[in-house]
Amino acid sequence: MNDHILVVDDDNAFRIATVALLQDNGFSVQIASNAREAQQVFEPDKFDLVLSDLVMEGMNGIELLEWIKARAPETPVMMITGYGSVRTAVEAIRHGAYDYITKPCDNDELLIKIRRVLEGRRKDRELRQLREELRGTYSFSNIVSQSDSMKQVFKLVRQVADTDATVLILGETGTGKEMLAKAIHYNSSRKVKPFIVITCSALNEALLESELFGHEKGAFTGAQRARVGKFEDANRGTVFLDEIGDIPLHLQTKLLRVLQEKEIERVGSNKPIPVDLRIIAATNKDLQSMTKNGQFREDLFYRLNVFPIHLPTLKQRLDDIPLLARHFVQKYNNLSAGRVKDLAPVIVSSLASYSWPGNIRELENVMKRALIKTEGETITAVEIPGIAPPVSTPHVSPPGPLPGTPFKEYVKKIVGDAESKYLVAMLEQHQGNVKVVAELMDLDRKTIYKKIEDYGIDLAGFRGEDTSP
Ligand SMILES: Nc1ncnc2c1ncn2[C@@H]1O[C@H](COP(=O)(O)OP(=O)(O)OP(=O)(O)O)[C@@H](O)[C@H]1O
Ligand SMILES: [Mg+2]
Known part of the structure; x- marks a missing residue:
């Protein structure tokens, strides 16, 4: 769709010339010969730009500008001003005009300015949309839960999200630790910056070190070029240190320094690089008891344990089991080509009596498998063997x-x-x-x-x- 521009000017000749120029350049244009007329045709979201004369009979350009800003603060307004009234133009900018141009104006200059305004507006809109999406994806409303224990968790998350406090998420495997870490990040002001996941158990010590801190060229055999580490990549964003209980002792010392000094050194360099990071760590281990037998540095534990959040096991949130099971039926419905609509009521209670050692991840996988196996419209005990005992056996x-x-x-x-x-x-x-x-x-x-x-x-x-x- 063409960008839609409203031109407001009481100078007939100027209006005609400008409309022709804009139309020739692919814009769709509407005209108003004074501010009152402009008010009559104006609607929020209708115009991508308002181009208005500053000095007009009756209501002047600045008054019109204020009127528009009150109704549609996001619609950009550009002022046109005759020679000698630059000072008023500057005042208009102070009142929220995007830019101004002096009359008689150079066509190229006018077009360049208009395109710049429209480009800026497009970027703003994209950014706003992106933010909305992110908020949607990781809003708490996507974390399915109605249990009291999770309400407690959400309360803590709301308190801590928009601070820079280090958060330690504690919970068994599959309880939703990573999901929660993302919710914290995307509900903080760092949400437009990176969210970087580092799995501390995944790599051997040397690789993990260079992955985290980066290295200089020639820092070790095979380091043919310098590498930027994840801590640097994540600058101004959030680092999620998953399975922090598995981080080797030597790296615990280096990590402590990141937390204390807010700077890192690449491997093979002693030049400190400042970093601005928010740290969220997660583990299913008991770090406190690990500090007692020397597997985990006590000082690091206290640095990480500033704001601990305990995630309950699925067994501790029985209320949520049917809710989550139905959520996964919806989420992975394409696995059954949209056929499966629901769970048979009898299995809902069987699901609650199973122990769920793998927590939500296990429930998720069970439901995915059931969706593939189910031939009818409802998932029955047959599709969830071992968890929902078939109603007719063993009797x-x-x-x-x-x-x-x-x-x-x-x-x-x-x-x-x-x-x-x-x-x-x-x-x-x-x-x-x-x-x-x-x-x-x-x-x-x-x-x-x-x-x-x-x-x-x-x-x-x-x-x-x-x-x-
Ligand atoms: N409350 C919830 N609502 C919907 N889905 C959830 C919820 N909690 C977890 N999940 C889903 O369950 C799965 C496991 O969650 P996640 O990976 O966050 O857990 P984890 O604690 O990091 O697990 P692990 O210890 O295995 O790494 C993911 O697919 C996640 O999307
Ligand atoms: Mg995880």
């Missing part, structure tokens, strides 16, 4: 002998059903480890494989393969 209440079904065939079917359910539950419990399952069922592996094939069981589904698209 198989066989239907009354069906007329016309031979006895042997009938028994075979009942036994087969029971056997496959048992096997599926075992495989689920032991992540598809056939060796373990065979031992526990006191059968040999070949027999298990044969049954898996006979019953059409999808072994890969139990082995925690990530089925996300």
